[in-house]
Amino acid sequence: MTYFFETYGCQMNIAESASVERAFIEAGWTKADDVQVADFVIINTCSVRETAESRILGRLGWYASLKAVRKLEERAKNHVFPKAHSYALTNKENPPRLNLAIMGCMAERLIDSLQKDYPVLDYVIGNFQKQYFPDIIAAVEKGEKWIETDEKPHYVFAESSYEKGSHSAFVPIMHGCNNFCSYCIVPYVRGREVSRSPESIFAEIDALSKNGVKEITFLGQNVNSYIWEEEGKEAIDFPSLMQAVSQHIHATKSSIGWIRFMSSHPKDISPDLIQLIKKDPLFCKHIHLPVQHGSNAILDAMRRKYTREAYLEKIAAIKKEIPGVSLSTDIMIGFPGETIEDFEETIALMREVAFENAFMYYYNPREGTKAADMQEQLSIKEKKRRLALVIAEQQAISKRLMEERLGESVRVLAEGFSKDNPEELVGRTERDERVVFPAGPEKIGCFVEVFLTELTGATLRGKIV
Ligand code: SF4
The missing domain is CATH 3.30.750.200 (Transcription Regulator spoIIAA)
Structure with missing residues (x-):
């Protein structure tokens, strides 16, 4: 069976879609080439701006039409239509049933009205229910409907958000926000701050290293508010976690060469963190x-x-x-x-x-x-x-x-082919600048030294030295 993700919003959503995608892959599902033929579509939503929500509601109308077409396809399998009534069938071979789920901040914010007013949705999964996806997938496979558990909702960090074949990965380490900026919906839809255990973070880093990942970005709504407290032990704050991560990466001869983190709150940028970034080459400047x-x-x-x-x-x-x-x-x-x-x-x-x-x-x-x-x-x-x-x-x-920057040699992580020219690669510097340079596919996923020669729009160009 096949799945398709439509993801809106921030890096946290991208990471969370990737972690749910793993549940589908582990259940033996494959990614659909096209949304039109998928058995299960998951819309991961954003609530930060009203326009984002309106766009998603518009998409639900489109999915209602797609479901109607699928129903006609089902009937078409069983009936012979007179020629005048024939129409193009998009996908006769696949099961016509389309399962549609909505997850993320908009699902959390509007959970009741989405369930009530949008019968096109089979599942409305709030931010504290994503861990149930394996049960939902199993129910869909059996043609049953998953029934929500009545457990107290709590946020569960996914084991991994790794996307197969990728050289960079997001690693969520904290979730939620306690700050309540007067304009922001995030604390209402993501809840209070929770931090992920260091053991789970190290386990993910090791798994990413096994897959040859070169760059990790630690994620959180306020990533540097990270705090891990255990009875009888000293609390671990963000700078001490980063210090421990660096030691772990060095000790395990990990493939990871660059560490980034976002988003930081200015109130939590500490002298310890600044010193770590200054002294440790693992941290991007x-x-x-x-x-x-x-x-x-x-x-x-x-x-x-x-x-x-x-x-x-x-x-x-x-x-x-x-x-x-x-x-x-x-x-x-x-x-x-x-x-x-x-x-x-x-x-x-x-x-x-x-x-x-x-x-x-x-x-x-x-x-x-x-x-x-x-x-x-x-x-x-x-x-x-x-x-x-x-x-x-x-x-x-x-x-x-x-x-x-022109005239400097810089270290670049080559990410993939340039869209405009297959003989060129595109990558990023540790300062997060986009660089295009001629090179073969063997350099994808490698750190290379590039001499910068030209600026076109927001892209630097250069050649490998
Ligand atoms: S700190 Fe960020 S996520 Fe939290 S309320 Fe302010 S803007 Fe929103």
Whole structure:
């Protein structure tokens, strides 16, 4: 039988889809080449923006039509239609039944209304029920319906999110958020913070190494809030976990050569962590540190728990201790009450830090969050106008920083063929820059030294030295 995933949203969703996919593979299922012919489709959803949810609801309408076509196919197998009524059958051979599941944050947020109002869905799987997928798969194989257990919901980390043949892997180590930023839906749909046991993390690292994985990215909504506490033992925080991971990788002669982590909360970037990144070559010299805004008034209204000055102090410490570090961030424009002066403070902060890259978006009210009820909501037109200005600012900064790289030799992890030219490979530097260079397929999955010669758009080009 065959499955198909449609995944939206963040890296955590990508990792969670990959871990559920493993349950299908272990049950002997294969990936469908096309959604039209799959026996089981799983939509992994995102709730962060309203537009993402609307798009997914639109997809449910499309799946309702696909199910209707499948039913006609079933009938077509058993009846001879007069020629006038014949129609193209997409897949006569496969069983026509289509099982449709929705999982992820939107499934968690709208679990009751999705079950009630969307009969096209066979399964609505919240964020605390993914561990039941093996039972669901077994039920589908038998043509039965899985019935939800009444256990108290709790988050279960998957053993592995590894995708076969991949040289990079995500390793979720903490889940949820305790911060309740006033605009964010995440704490409501992902719940409170839970951390994964070090034993389970090491076991996954060993399994990834056996598969020759070269780069791992530790994931969590606030990855550096990681804390593991056991009675009678000293608590393990994020820097001590990273230290232990590094020792483990060295001691086991692991294939892993690069470690990244995201997303970090600025309040939890500690001097210990900065020192580790500075001294240990396993850690990529790249830190993603979401600032969200440059004005103290807005940071306070957002409940970000730091000031502009505190953020800039952390950035100064990082730059001082880790020469050549690259920094990226998230910036939200158009929060309720944002004045032109607030907005300009954000532009000034971007110039001061000189982020290599930024994920920029405008504020989108989410029902149930504090900011959605705030007065002084900006018009979409004004939010778009300000967003265009920050994007142009960031593009100019990124271009300048990337141009400064020309003439340097850099270490690149070759990821695969370039889409435009099969005689070229594409890869990333430890600073997370995209690099294209001529090379054969034998270099895919290898670290190579590339001399940078040219910048095209946001891509560096070069040749292996
Ligand atoms: S830290 Fe703030 S923005 Fe990030 S997930 Fe938690 S509530 Fe959302």
